[in-house]
Amino acid sequence: MTRHDPAADRGTIVVIAAYNEAAMIGHVVAELVREGYDVVVVDDGSTDDTAERASAAGATTLRHAANRGQGAALQSGLRYALQQGARVLVTFDADGQHSAADLPRLLRPVLDGEADVALGSRFLGNAAAVPPARRVLLRAAVVFTGLASGLRLTDAHNGLRALSRRAAEHLDLQLDGMAHASEIIDQVAGAGCRLVEVPVNVRYTSYSLAKGQRLGHAAHIAWDYLFSKLFQ
């Protein structure tokens, strides 16, 4: 595993939104901290000891008094990271699907100034492990994002992203739930930020699949996003 060089990261903060992730959050945070990253975990109103385990593993923690959704939690974390002077911000999932080993590759275009936003894509790498049902949903998300934002992406709903400070400052997520993924792309693209996709690995476990999105969620995400575009 390539060790992250804190001296070269120029102020990188990893933001993790977590809801009832006590089983995994300690491992996720510990892996990132071992690699030298500063980690902020936003506990989105968990009813277990997610925040305590994240803190014990080395993360700064923020706690939402009520569960507001992943989009809301990420926006809180991004805002905190900006207040701390972060020059590069990373969003990272709490369920163990993402790997800290992918961060150097993800950060490279942003650190080198080639892009403002680097989006992780499981389909640019080895996508054989993506379960069929999940693959269909993710493809639908790609089509939907393409129609909504005009961008051609291979993986529109991957939670692993690196944003420059400039890109993060343009974000003001209005959608608290899972539709934030489309909203992030919409807002950074609308602000003229340069986007690139970077191959990343996604680890599927029974735990992460149980927590993942379903078809019913997809319909709600689409509705949430479209309503906000039309009426907000």
Next chain:
Amino acid sequence: MRLFQVLALVFVAAMFVVSARNLLRMRARPLASAFWLLLWTAAGGAILAPDRTTQVALLLGIRRGADLVIYCTALALCVGFFLVYVKVRQLSREITLLTRELALQGARPPADRALSRQQRAGE
């Protein structure tokens, strides 16, 4: 006049007075108040002279006044649900903003800063 008409008119008159007071005391937006005043006036007219609704319905290509009232009620309910839904989303947004401010004020460093430094050093 039938008992139902009397009771319904009393209700409509009371709602008209409430809407008028809200408008005069600037408690509601003028456009919204005007809408409600118009609505209660139309409701009062339909209750006082139900046969007139048939004349209005025929003008609109609807056979019966009762059908016109039902269609208007259904439309009003749809608009009402929509406005409530928008309001709920707005309130939800405000709750999120409040929750965020509280979370930012209560940010906590890692449980053991020294442990974090050790972990980074790979000890």
